[in-house]
Structures are given as structure tokens and as C-alpha cells.
Amino acid sequence: MDNEELRIxxxxxxxxxxxxxxxxxxxxCLKEINLSNFEKVLKDIYEVNVILARDIVVRLIIKYQTMNDQANLYAGLAAALNLIVPEIGGVLTRESTAYFIVAYNKLDDVQAFAMVSLLAQLFNYEVTHEIVILQIIHLLSEDxxxxxxxxxxxxxxxxxxxxSEVSSTAHNMIFEKLREVLQEGKLSKxxxxxxxxxxxxRRLDYKASSFKSLLKDKDMEHTTHTFMVxxxxxxxxxxxxxxxxHKDFxxxxxxxxxxxxxxxxSEVENAEPVPTVAKDMTGKNDVEFKKQFYLILKSSLSSxxxxxxxxxxxxxxxxxHKVVNVIVKSSIQEPTYSKFYGLLAERLCSSHKTWKPAFEQTFRANYDEIEELEPAQLRTLGRFWGHVLASDFIGFEVFENVHMSEDGTSASGRIFLKxxxxxxxxxxGINELKERFKEDYIQPFLINLFPKEDPENIRYSINYFTAIGLGVLTEDMRxxxxxxxxxxxxxxIAKKRENRPRANSRYRPHERASRRARSITPPRRQRKKSVTPPRRRARSRSPIARRR
Incomplete structure (x- = not known):
């Protein structure tokens, strides 16, 4: 901008x-922003007078956060702008808090969760002070x-x-309050x-929900904003x-x-060549990881x-799931099935619920790659998964992707299922298995294993289960x-009736009459009654009459 333009x-x-x-x-700009074009959109926003457009930016961030709920994205944008215009962070903190309180009082869960997510990410970017977060939690804890x-x-x-890093005391007090609520048992399941x-x-130190900043570490020196809620x-x-x-435009x-x-x-000074990162393509770490658990299995005397x-x-x-994969592959290397591995699967599943998805994922992977195994391995693998399913630590939901049809299964897959x-x-027992298959919640997951629409697939499934000695399970399909x-x-029958030709009848006036020509013979005239009196009867000439 020239000096002459600034004078006008x-x-x-x-x-x-x-x-x-x-x-x-x-x-x-904010409508198109995403994780892939974050840096480009940020440079485009710098082309506008962000000092003058401060309130516009804040209003649009709140608008699109409510619509899309991408808190990390919009909080990262606000954090980047807060570096050069600190007022943006302050206004956004106050407005998002006010919108949250109004939405919470109106029971508007969509905007309430969107605003509290935005405040949480602003706190992670150090735009919002922990005092604001603690005040919101205190407000929610009152009732x-x-x-x-x-x-x-x-x-x-x-x-x-x-x-927990900036205020561990307050963090621990919040969890003690939540523990009391959990022990009271007044909440829903x-x-x-x-x-x-x-x-x-919390026990795992929040590893599953770690914060990923969109900004560089050296840029994380923000002006932190706080106020009394x-x-x-x-x-x-x-x-x-x-x-x-603006008079001072x-x-x-x-x-x-x-x-x-x-x-x-600053962009010119900070421009640095991107270093080349060498990746280990040999899979050495993966091999060492599996080797560690393989040695554990072989050195243990019991499950x-x-x-x-x-x-x-x-x-x-x-x-x-990698650990489960090592257990499965170790089991099929045995000459016969060993209950050691089935009992080990029970212990792991009963220790924590996060093991169940790992076993379900491994089952689906085994079924997809079943054709690569030998017949003896199919037997061992089938007995292992049968043991785990019978223990009820993983459910029959794993059969969702099993299609019992001629095209949907292979010879190896059918042997494995057998x-x-x-x-x-x-x-x-067969009766207990039949009752479990009849439970309502499991029906959507068995629709491909026990089909009920396509007659060909129904017949195929009936024949398969009858052949393996489980014909009792096919009663509903029959x-x-x-x-x-x-x-x-x-x-x-209805189609045959519709296609059958219909005979003409005079008692069906709606049907087409015959085209035969009518007779032109006139009707007979009606005979006139005779006016001649009737003849007298002849007198009897019997001998008796003569005597008289």
C-alpha cells in the first residue's frame, strides 16, 4: 500500500x-478450510485487514464450528491469528463461553458440545486460560x-x-467428584x-486422545485470555x-x-528446507515386537x-490386534489344538474390554485369508475360534461378513466354519446354540449366514448345515x-389363469359377441283362436245303452 493511499x-x-x-x-475462506489446505487459507486470510475484520473472523469461526464441529481446526486458526492480533483470542473466548451457557440452558446439545469442544481446543493452544475451563466445569458440577x-x-x-499438566490439583478434585457420582449409581448405564x-x-495418561497441534512448536507463545464467567x-x-x-480507519x-x-x-526467515526422513522399510521393529510375545507364549507354563x-x-x-495375531499363528503351528491358547484368549478378554475389538478384527482377517492355510491348520484355527465364541467373550456378530452361498464361500472357508x-x-450343546441364534439383537448379524430371501441361498445354507450335522439350526429357513x-x-397359477383364453357366452354381455350373421327368417305368426263351436260327442252305442 502506498503512502498516498493511506492519506485518503x-x-x-x-x-x-x-x-x-x-x-x-x-x-x-472459512468455508473451504480443512487440514490439508490450512496453511494456504491462513495466508489468504492475512491478505485481509484482520485488525479491522476481528469480529467478522470470530463470528464466522463460531458459525462454522457449530455447523461442522471441527474444534481443532478452527481453534488452530484462532491460535495462529491470536499471535498477530491478540484481541481475536479474547473475543472468541468470551463469545464461545456465552454461546455455550445459552445453549446449555436451552438444552441445545449440538451447539453446547460444539462450543465446549472449541473452548477445550483453545485451552490446548493456550489461547484460553485454565481458569475459564475450571469455571465451566464448576458451573456444570453445581447440578x-x-x-x-x-x-x-x-x-x-x-x-x-x-x-493435568497445568493444574493437577484441580484435575484430581474433578475426578474425585466424578468418582463419587459413579459410586452413587444414580446415573444411567x-x-x-x-x-x-x-x-x-486418565489411567493411560490420555494417550488415546492426545492433542495434535496444527502450529509449529516455536509459534506456541500466545497471549492467554481469561475472565470471570x-x-x-x-x-x-x-x-x-x-x-x-471507524473514524480512525x-x-x-x-x-x-x-x-x-x-x-x-518472518515467513522468509523461517523458511527452511524440509529434511529427508529415512524410513525403516525392513519391518525390523514389527518383527521384534512379534518375537517378544512369541517368546512369552513359549516360556509360560500356563495360560x-x-x-x-x-x-x-x-x-x-x-x-x-498384533498380539492376538501372534497368539493365533502360534496356535496353528501346534500339531493339534491346545486349550492353552483358548484359555489365554479368555483371560485377556476378561481383563479389559479393549481386547474384544482386537479379537474381532483378527477373526475377520483370518476369514479373509483362510485359503492360504493347510487343512490341519484349518482344523486348529476353527477349534480355537470355536472355543473363544463358546466362552461368550466375543459374540456372533463376527459372522456379519460370512455369506453362506455358493459364490460367497470357498471350500477352505466352509471347512473352517464347520x-x-x-x-x-x-x-x-445344540439346544443352547439354537437359543443364542434366536436372540433378537443377533439377527441382523446372521442374515448372511442364515439367508431368508433368496431361495437359492436358503437351499445352499440348509444343505450345508445339514451336511455338517447341524440341521436343527435350519428349521426357520425351511x-x-x-x-x-x-x-x-x-x-x-394366477399367471396361467390370466393367459387362458375365455369362451364367448350370451350371459356375459361385456364380452365380445360372436360375429356370425343373424338369421333373417321372420318369426312365426301367432295362430288365431278358432271361433267354431266345439263338436258334440257321439252318443254311446253300447248294448247297455240300447237296452235303456
Whole structure:
């Protein structure tokens, strides 16, 4: 911008026009922002006078956070702008808090959760002070109910790690309060379940929900904002982002001009070549990881000892499926099935619920790769999974992707399923297995294993289970097949009746009459009655009459 341009002060109409252009431009920027184009959009926003457009930026961040709920993205943008215009962070902290209080009082869960997520991420970026977060938690703790507990859990999931670092005393007091609520047992099962997950997350030092900053570490020197939260007086600014005439417009433009030069200079100074990172493509770490658990299995005398050694390592949830994979592969290397591995699976699943998804994931992977195994390995693997399913630590939901049809299964897959069901029947009995398959909640997951729509698939499934000695499980499918066949016969009979030609009849006036020509013979005339009197009867000439 030239010095001559800075001397000319625009009027109100020109400022209003400039305001509309900035608003439209910033709206398009925030509408398109995502994790991949974050740096590009941030540079585009710097092209606008962010000092003058402070309230517009705040209003748009709140608007799109409520619509999309991408708190880390919009908080990162606010943190970057807070570096050069600290007022943006202060206004955003106050407005998002006010919007949260109003939404919470109106029971608007969508905006309440969106605003509390934004405040939590602003706290992680050190834009918002921990005092604001603690005041919000205190406000929610005054009258604990289902809604307030869910919001506290949602807040601590996102910023509990940072809160424990900057204020461990307050962090521990909050969890003691939540522990009392959990022990009272007044909340629903869902709320208690989420509270237990939060305590597990805290026990693991919030590793599953670690904060990932979008900014560089050296840029994390923010102006932190705080204020006293007043639930009665906190109201959103209705005029936020509306046009305001600035008498000191030229002074604001000069500040922005100097600020933009500093930004461009810092970008040039901080530009560094990207270092080349060498990646280990040999998989050495993965091999060492599996080797460690393989040695544990081979050196343990019992399944309890092996489970104790594995659990003591505190394996992350993301790597538990690798451990299950080592257990499965070790079991199929045995000449026959060993209950050591089935009991080990029971101990792991009973230790913590996070092992169940790992076993389910491994089962699906085994079924997808089943054709690579030998017949003896199929038997061992089927008995292992049959043992785990019979123990009821993983459910029959794993059969969701099993399609019992000619095209949906292979020979190896059918053999694998045969040994699974035979092991389950040996452990539970056929009647118990039949009752479990009839439970309502499991029906959607068995629709492909026991089809009920396609007659060909129904027949195939009936024949398969009958061949492996489990024909009792096919009773419902047989009834369904009879109904389908009866409907098909009725449909065929109805079609034949419709296609049968109909004979003409004079008693059906609606049908087409015959085209045969009518007779032209006139009708017979009616005979006239005779007017001649009737003849007298002849007298009898019998001998008796003569004598008389």
C-alpha cells in the first residue's frame, strides 16, 4: 500500500462496501478450510485487514464450528491469528463461553458440545486460560445430571491431559467428584459406561486422545485470555460482526500495513528446507515386537502366566490386534489344538474390554485369508475360534461378513466354519446354540449366514448345515423356503389363469359377441283362436245303452 493511499480517508459508504467485501472473502475462506489446505487459507486470510475484520473472523469461526464441529481446526486458526492480533483470542473466548451457557440452558446439545469442544481446543493452544475451563466445569458440577456429566466427560476427553499438566490439583478434585457420582449409581448405564471409559483414559495418561497441534512448536507463545464467567450476565453479542464505522480507519490501516510486513519477513526467515526422513522399510521393529510375545507364549507354563506377562506390558489399544495375531499363528503351528491358547484368549478378554475389538478384527482377517492355510491348520484355527465364541467373550456378530452361498464361500472357508460350529456345539450343546441364534439383537448379524430371501441361498445354507450335522439350526429357513415356494406357485397359477383364453357366452354381455350373421327368417305368426263351436260327442252305442 502506498503512502498516498493511506492519506485518503474513506467515507462511511466506502467503509461499508469494504466491510461487505471482507465479510464475503473471509466467509469463502472459512468455508473451504480443512487440514490439508490450512496453511494456504491462513495466508489468504492475512491478505485481509484482520485488525479491522476481528469480529467478522470470530463470528464466522463460531458459525462454522457449530455447523461442522471441527474444534481443532478452527481453534488452530484462532491460535495462529491470536499471535498477530491478540484481541481475536479474547473475543472468541468470551463469545464461545456465552454461546455455550445459552445453549446449555436451552438444552441445545449440538451447539453446547460444539462450543465446549472449541473452548477445550483453545485451552490446548493456550489461547484460553485454565481458569475459564475450571469455571465451566464448576458451573456444570453445581447440578450434576445426565447432560452435565456428558459435557464434562466430553470436555475432559479433549483437554484433560493439558489440565493435568497445568493444574493437577484441580484435575484430581474433578475426578474425585466424578468418582463419587459413579459410586452413587444414580446415573444411567450409558453415563456410567462413559465415566468408566474416562477413568481408563486418565489411567493411560490420555494417550488415546492426545492433542495434535496444527502450529509449529516455536509459534506456541500466545497471549492467554481469561475472565470471570457470570452465568446470569453472559450473553452473546448480537451485533458481533456487523458493520461499524471507524473514524480512525487510516490508523488501523497503517497498523495492518506494518503487521503484514512483519508477517512476510518472518515467513522468509523461517523458511527452511524440509529434511529427508529415512524410513525403516525392513519391518525390523514389527518383527521384534512379534518375537517378544512369541517368546512369552513359549516360556509360560500356563495360560494364566502368559496372560499376566502380556498384561504387565500395558500394550496400546492400537497394537493389541498384533498380539492376538501372534497368539493365533502360534496356535496353528501346534500339531493339534491346545486349550492353552483358548484359555489365554479368555483371560485377556476378561481383563479389559479393549481386547474384544482386537479379537474381532483378527477373526475377520483370518476369514479373509483362510485359503492360504493347510487343512490341519484349518482344523486348529476353527477349534480355537470355536472355543473363544463358546466362552461368550466375543459374540456372533463376527459372522456379519460370512455369506453362506455358493459364490460367497470357498471350500477352505466352509471347512473352517464347520470346525467352529462343531467346537461350539461340543461346549454348549445344540439346544443352547439354537437359543443364542434366536436372540433378537443377533439377527441382523446372521442374515448372511442364515439367508431368508433368496431361495437359492436358503437351499445352499440348509444343505450345508445339514451336511455338517447341524440341521436343527435350519428349521426357520425351511419354513421360510416353504412360504416362498407357496407364493411362487400361487403367482404361477394366477399367471396361467390370466393367459387362458375365455369362451364367448350370451350371459356375459361385456364380452365380445360372436360375429356370425343373424338369421333373417321372420318369426312365426301367432295362430288365431278358432271361433267354431266345439263338436258334440257321439252318443254311446253300447248294448247297455240300447237296452235303456
Amino acid at each position: 480517508a474513506p467515507g462511511e459508504d466506502e467503509q461499508r462496501s469494504n466491510w461487505r467485501v471482507m465479510e464475503s472473502y473471509l466467509d469463502s 450434576l445430571n445426565e447432560s452435565s456429566v456428558h459435557i464434562i466427560i466430553h470436555l475432559l476427553r479433549q483437554c484433560g491431559k493439558h489440565l 450409558t453415563a456410567n459406561h462413559y465415566l468408566e471409559e474416562l477413568f481408563d483414559l 457470570d452465568p446470569e450476565a453472559s450473553r452473546p453479542n448480537a451485533d458481533l460482526g456487523h458493520f461499524v464505522y 487510516m490508523e488501523i490501516e497503517r497498523k495492518y500495513y506494518d503487521l503484514k510486513q512483519k508477517i512476510e519477513l 494364566d502366566e502368559a496372560a499376566h506377562k502380556i498384561l504387565r506390558l500395558r500394550i496400546p489399544d492400537a497394537d493389541k 470346525f467352529i460350529f462343531q467346537e461350539v456345539v461340543a461346549a454348549l 419354513k421360510q423356503l416353504d412360504l416362498i415356494q407357496a407364493k411362487e406357485q400361487e403367482t404361477e
